[in-house]
Amino acid sequence: MPALDLLGGALSALGQANFPSVDQDYLLEARQMQALSLGVHIPLVCFGISFPAIVLFVEGLYLRTGDPVYHQLAKRWSKVMLILFAVGVVTGTILSFELGLLWPEWMAKFGDVFGIAFALEGVSFFVEAIFISIYVYGWDRLSSKTHFKMGIPIVITGFTGSMMVIAVNGWMNQPTGFTLRDGEVVDVQPFAALFNSNLWHELIHMYLAGFIVSGFIVAGVYALARLRGRRDRYHRVALIVPLTVACLATPVQLLVGDWAARTVAENQPTKLAAFEGLDETTKGAGLTLGGVYVDGETYLGITIPDLLSLLAFHDPNATVQGLDAVPESDRPPVGPVRNAFTAMVMIGSALAALAAVYLFVWFRRWRLPRSKWFYRAVVIAGPLSVVALISGWIATEVGRQPWIVYEVMRTSEAVTGADGIPIGYATVAVVYLTLAAVVVWLLRRLARQPVERELPAEVGR
């Protein structure tokens, strides 16, 4: 294929020319800019992943019972869903620009390997955008059944869209589907790249995280209302639905997290060593619970012997590879990775405890917990779950360093040579701060709006 040969030729020329030498200051700023934008996007899209399913569930209850409370609730939530989706789409658009603007060499070299995933993701979001409009603008205009059906594609495409993005991230952590010959990418198999071995645990872990984050945040809003004395049926339903969702997802998340950790132990031993701050390769390695890692020391942690070996390989005597197995230049920065990982695990465990209380009371006594402390805990569970989410991503992404494509391409080789990065970074930061202020303002505004009054008669089927 002449086209391929030419491409190969051009790419190897690119390789020989040495990637443009880049100021390491800008590399750091480019990374932070990427991380900042992702950190804004991901909590928003948690709602894109899970909220449609929750809203549709409530609408389904309405269809079955005809109870107008469900109709009110679903309609009101769907408006929030639309706004969050809109903001998710625009922040996602910034991201897709940034992937090109900040890492042009990565795109130029591997764009054709993982591009298919993004193409399918684009299709998913397209369909999602179409049906979310029909759904939200179609309330009471389409027949109830048709309206409900218009919601189904939103749920499906939310899943497939995030699956495709995560496929790319999985591929960056576990690159497959191509061959590198003399620095040239040849023999591209886009579908093998897409279905890489990191995809499944990352996808399920993230999908559950979506339900945990949006479930606890929404429940938190109504828990606060309950603490302020609003206990009518509307508020009760609005609390129970998201809280149950989040509490069912959290325990499962622990199991999936264990699966993720075992996959990492196998595929990316250096990353696992960074998670645990394990300096030396150890047989029967212990696990340090909690604590803060500063300059190579863990403070305030409790170490349990052999537990790491047991968790990672299901064998207390297994050898766990330490950071010393690779040269210093191939190690990630241990501090942020370990602290982020610890934060995620601690928060995950705390949320699971909260979930256990709720589920116990609910299924044994068929009522909501009475303690004020329970509701206070639900209020802070939302923000905490966002911290866990971001921490998980920091552990995953920074733990992959110094590679942008694990053991194939270094991040420093991928970064742009543009010298406008600091200006761009500052601009993006200001824009996101403004955005955050606007979103908070808006949600408070929505929360203060009186619930639309609807008479059963005008709801109509």
Next chain:
Amino acid sequence: MTVDLVTAVLVIGVTAYAVLGGADFGAGFWDLTAGGAQRGARVRGLVKRSMGPVWEANHVWLIFVLVIFWTGFPEAFGAVMSTLYVPLFAAAVGIILRGVAFAVRGEAATIREARGFGATFALSSVLVPFFFGATIGAIASGQVPAPPGGGDPIDSWTNATSLYIGVLAVATGAYLAAVFMAADAVRAGLPDLIRAFRARALGAAAVTGALAIGGILVVREDAPDLYDGLTSGAGLVAVIGSVIAGSVTAALLWRGRFGPARFTSAVAVGAVIVGFALALSPDLLPGVLSLDQAAAGDDTLIPLLACVVIAVVILVPSLTLLYRLTLRGTLDTEFRPIVAADREERP
């Protein structure tokens, strides 16, 4: 062959974004120029009502274009991103501001809030098409050098052709928006707004036409190769097609037939984009990379085309449904002039 197909898909994507996304940006232009809070209230109300259900779907065409571009032509994508990062970054920031301001403007409760969001929305609606246009102009006039390394971050898009195409992009968006919204005003039964947008559409048609003709001279001076491509062979056919469609649109507008004018105005704009593509081909980055050189291998292009087929199968019915419901008025919200402080009277 595969390269031609992927190129065609890319051009279709750019055309769809230019027409549908362009019209949304144009709506922002009319919002910006609608006049003071009282005078502009009804125009702004129609802008909001027209865009509400469709703007997100229209926006996703941009993502489609980006994805096809970087998957199909990764090396050219890298080169464009390394050179034209200033206008592209500016456009991306504009997109965020615009999307958010539009989404939240309806929640404004005081005149100051409404003005703030409205101004952000409207201003970024003008800047985004300008920067995208300038980017296209820079690519078409051969300002992007061969990789590795980038061209000058400023000079590359401040030549006459780039600036001109930036302005043209703003004008065509305004033109399309005026035509579309005149038709929407008919559907909403608002005679004053029909008149207002008919006048705007005719005015914008005149300005855009004049710009297009004047621009030819700019391009001849500044980018002779592009000029040659546009004035000979297939490029010329497309340009003539655009002129004809534009004239038909003007006649339809004059006679108040806004429904068909929607389509002819879209054809007039689409033909220009196709003309540009034809003028550039077989190059992607003129004089630097041909389409064949820039394209990924068949290993990638064939699955990519398969994805496009899937996309067509899923998207065509979905989009048809959306636009049919929209044109039928099913998704219409109540028309409400935007003067702010209208929250209390909501149903």
